[in-house]
Amino acid sequence: MAQALARLRATQVTAPQPRCADPPHGNMTAPLMTLLATAMRHRRNAHLSRRQFEAERLLRFRALVRHTLPQSPYYSAIMRERGIDPDRCAPSDFPILTKRLLREHFDSIVTDRRVTREAIVQFLQRSHDPAELYLGEFHALHTSGSSGEVGHFVFSRRDWMRGYAGLSRLSQPRLRRTRCVFYGATGGHFGGVSWAVTACQGLGRWFFDVKCVDINSPLAQTRSWLNDFQPHVLGGYVSGHKILAKEQLEGRLRIHPEMVLSGAEPLSPGDQAWLGTVFGCPCINLYGATESMLMGIARPGDAGMTVFDDELILEVGSEHILVTNLFSRTMPLIRYRVDDTVRFTDLKSPYGPYPVIEQVVGRNEWVPQFRNRQGELDFVSPHYINEIFVPGVWRFQMRWLDETSFRFVVCLDSGLSASQRIAAIGAVKARLHEILGQKGLSNVQFGVDVVEDIAVDPATGKFRLVLPGGEAPAH
The missing domain is CATH 3.30.300.30 (ANL, C-terminal domain)
Known part of the structure; x- marks a missing residue:
């Protein structure tokens, strides 16, 4: 295996800004149809038994192996070395992929030869607008994630919409345009802000007015702007929400959101209830990652967090999870290691044949x-x-x-x-x-x-x- 792989080595935004321009070069029809088709499949999945759900998902994994992996020199070498049969395989037939391996073999893992690690690094160094696409076609993101190692991830527009479809579970039909704020890191190609700006591209701009407020802006400026904008939906990190909640309690912040979305950090049930009380609306706990997008949702009153694994196959270890991504064809990720702590429960999800985990996941960083x-x-x-x-x-x-x-x-x-x-x-x-x-x-x-x-x-x-x-x- 080692021999086979060796042959393969070959400006910040400080004020709230709308970032909703449609990506250049090409129309949005194909990605939109992909989004709708994926969302419809998720709705059908909710009515399957777990056995039916897993059988259908395994077929899609094998289709990914059959049609996509031959275009990846890295995975082609693994399949030859291990004698993997695309018609009979399972994720466990493949080796674990770490962030370091992904960095070292980036160019041979991706399936589109226009995408190279050097070119992506140059793009991310130059571009700080999360709405801008690499070559006008690819979402390119970077993060250090839970391991502290810098990682780069690339998705085609259709890959992105397949993954983004999971976020449709958060939206509800409304008769007016919804004002949304993402309060977080906004001046680059990061996961949270990239998801936020996607909501108001294309037809979405008729339904959502999304503003991105940089969490590194002076607090007084942020407070004043939020009081003027009055968001219906407030999204971001629990550490930022708790700071805003303190401002709300002390009367300097006066907003009335209808929903608070909290992700990227562990949200305890106590903090979830407290934020809901302070802002007078449901606080929804989200679990996601740059490489796998939204994975879990816990609404107030839920006994645990439901993992919506329609586009993912998860293997849980004691101190990590292995994620197999079914929506990404440009950068296949099979058994990708994520250093999050996840614990499954015996609880039954109220939303379909999905597993339920304890709500506190990931890592919680000290705020300097x-x-x-x-x-x-x-x-x-x-x-x-x-x-x-x-x-x-x-x-x-x-x-x-x-x-x-x-x-x-x-x-x-x-x-x-x-x-x-x-x-x-x-x-x-x-x-x-x-x-x-x-x-x-x-x-x-x-x-x-x-x-x-x-x-x-x-x-x-x-x-x-x-x-x-x-x-x-x-x-």
């Missing part, structure tokens, strides 16, 4: 706070740190020292020249200065340290993006 020049405390969202993208940097971590300083630790690609290493470190410093300046925290001091690797927390075995008190895990 710093004092500005006026002596006021403000925060930097871990999600903004998480979405830092600098070519040549494959892992990073913030080590908070006090309310006026921190260290930023980075791991660089081993193949960088001396000048490229200097350029990468300079780019990291420039990006951090940009983030701090945007937040009004330009007085905060920091340094950048280069290390070979960053150890996980020895107590939990998990990677931590932000360390309080400057503590460093032992290697």
Whole structure:
């Protein structure tokens, strides 16, 4: 197997902005039809037994193997090496795919030769508009996710709509245009903001007025704008929602949403109930990932979180899950490792033949706070740190020292020249200065340290993006 694979190696938005322009080059008809057809199949699935559901899904997995994997040199080599029969195979016949393997074999995993890792990195370095598509055809995203390693993911427009169809479970028919706000990291090709802007493209603009409010904007500016806009739907991260909820309780924020959507961080049942009380509306807990889009939903009153695995096959380990993605044909992901902790229950979902997991999943990062020049405390969202993208940097971590300083630790690609290493470190410093300046925290001091690797927390075995008190895990 190793021999077979060896042959294959060959500007930030600070104010709320509508990001709803249709992608250039080509019409939206085929992606829209894909979205509708997928959503209709999901509705049919809700009436199947679990046995029928899994049998139909296995057939679609085998169709993916039969028609898509031969276009991937990486998977073609695996199938030859292992003697995998497309008509009889299951995901367990394939090896685990880690983020590091994906990075190393990116060009041979993808099925469209126009998509290369170098070209995607250059595109993501240049483009900060989540509505812009690579070559006008592909959604390109990046994240460090739960492992702390930078990953790149590419979807065709039809791939994207197949995955996006799961989000239709959140929408309800309305007789007026729905005002929606996404409060999160917005100045790049990140998962949450990319999902948000898709809602108001094409025909969606007649039904949704979507604005993206950067979580790194000064809190006073965000509060004033939200009071003026008065969103019907407030989406984002629980850490951001809790900060807004405090503003609401103290009377500085005065909004009346009809729904709060919380994702990307664990949301406890207590926080879910508290946010619902503060804002006077249901708070819905979402579980998703950049590479697999929406996976789970927990509405108020649900005993657990329903995993809608229509387009996914999940294998659960003690400290991770393996995700097989059925909607992505451009970048096939079979048994892709995600370092989230998921625990299945024996509960029956009220929404169909779907498994139910405990609601608290993933990792919960500590939120660093710093004092500005006026002596006021403000925060930097871990999600903004998480979405830092600098070519040549494959892992990073913030080590908070006090309310006026921190260290930023980075791991660089081993193949960088001396000048490229200097350029990468300079780019990291420039990006951090940009983030701090945007937040009004330009007085905060920091340094950048280069290390070979960053150890996980020895107590939990998990990677931590932000360390309080400057503590460093032992290697």
